[in-house]
Amino acid sequence: MTSYLTSADGTRIAYESTGSGPALILVDGAMCYRDSGPARPLAAELADSFTVYLYDRRGRGESDAGSEISIEREVEDLAALAKEAGGSPYLYGISSGAVLAADAAARGIGTPRLAIYEPPLIVDDRDREPLPADSLERITSLVDSGRNGDAVKSFMRAVQVPGFAIAMMRLMPAWSRLKAVAPTLRYDFTLMRGLQQGNRPPADRWSTATMPTLVIDGGKSSGWMRTGVEAMAKAMPNATYRTLPGQNHMVKPAALAPVLKEFYTA
Known part of the structure; x- marks a missing residue:
C-alpha cells in the first residue's frame, strides 16, 4: 500500500514498505521507480529479514517533482524517509541511485551500513569515451x-x-x-556531474561516509564500469569491494540478496 511523506521543501514523496525486521531503504537508478525497475523484486527477496522501504524518487511514479533539481533536495527526500523508517535504516542504492545513497550517507542521514551496486563512474578513457562535460x-x-x-x-x-x-x-x-x-x-x-568525464572521483565527496560500506559490481559487467566501481570503493573511507560472478548491471535479485543480508547482519 502506498503511503506519502512530505520532504523538507514541501514535495510529496510516495513510498511503501514490506517485510519485518531492521529498516532498509532501496534507492533506484535512472528511469526507475517502484512500478518499473529492480527495487520491488529485490524487496521480495529481502522481506524475510528486513522491513524494506521502496520509494519513488521525486518526479517519477507517484512522487511530485518539486521545484528544484539538486542533490540537496534528493538527499532531503531520503532523510525524510529515513526518519519515517525509524531514524537509522540500512541503505542500498544501485547505479546513479548508488551515488545518491552515498551522498545521503555522507551528509548524515544516519545509516549504520551502506551498500551500493555499480555506481556508473567513468574514470578514464581506456574502455569507452567519457561523457561530455555538458x-x-x-x-x-x-x-x-x-x-x-x-x-x-x-x-x-x-x-x-x-x-x-x-x-x-x-x-x-x-x-x-x-x-x-x-x-x-x-x-x-x-x-x-563530474563523475563520468574521465576523472577519478573527488577525494572529499564521500569522506564523511565512515560507516561500513559494501561496494559491489558484477563479474560480467563492462571493463569501464568495473574500473569506476573500484575507484569509488577506494574513495569511500571504510569500504569493502566485492564482485558477484556471472552478474552484470542488471543484477539478479536472487544473487544480490544473500550478499546484502550477510553484510547488513554482520
Whole structure:
C-alpha cells in the first residue's frame, strides 16, 4: 500500500514498505521507480529479514517533482524517509541511485551500513569515451524543448545500449513509459556531474561516509564500469569491494540478496 511523506521543501514523496525486521531503504537508478525497475523484486527477496522501504524518487511514479533539481533536495527526500523508517535504516542504492545513497550517507542521514551496486563512474578513457562535460545541459535542453524521446535515446546511447536495441524499444509499449519519465534524467545527470568525464572521483565527496560500506559490481559487467566501481570503493573511507560472478548491471535479485543480508547482519 502506498503511503506519502512530505520532504523538507514541501514535495510529496510516495513510498511503501514490506517485510519485518531492521529498516532498509532501496534507492533506484535512472528511469526507475517502484512500478518499473529492480527495487520491488529485490524487496521480495529481502522481506524475510528486513522491513524494506521502496520509494519513488521525486518526479517519477507517484512522487511530485518539486521545484528544484539538486542533490540537496534528493538527499532531503531520503532523510525524510529515513526518519519515517525509524531514524537509522540500512541503505542500498544501485547505479546513479548508488551515488545518491552515498551522498545521503555522507551528509548524515544516519545509516549504520551502506551498500551500493555499480555506481556508473567513468574514470578514464581506456574502455569507452567519457561523457561530455555538458551532458546535463544537453539532456535539459531536450526535455525543455519537449523532445522526451530524444532524451531517452541520448541516455540509452550514454549507457551503451546498442542502436538496434534502441530502435526495437521505440516500437514497444514501454517506450511511452520511458518518455514519460525522461524529465527525471535531469536529476540523475545532476547526481553524476563530474563523475563520468574521465576523472577519478573527488577525494572529499564521500569522506564523511565512515560507516561500513559494501561496494559491489558484477563479474560480467563492462571493463569501464568495473574500473569506476573500484575507484569509488577506494574513495569511500571504510569500504569493502566485492564482485558477484556471472552478474552484470542488471543484477539478479536472487544473487544480490544473500550478499546484502550477510553484510547488513554482520
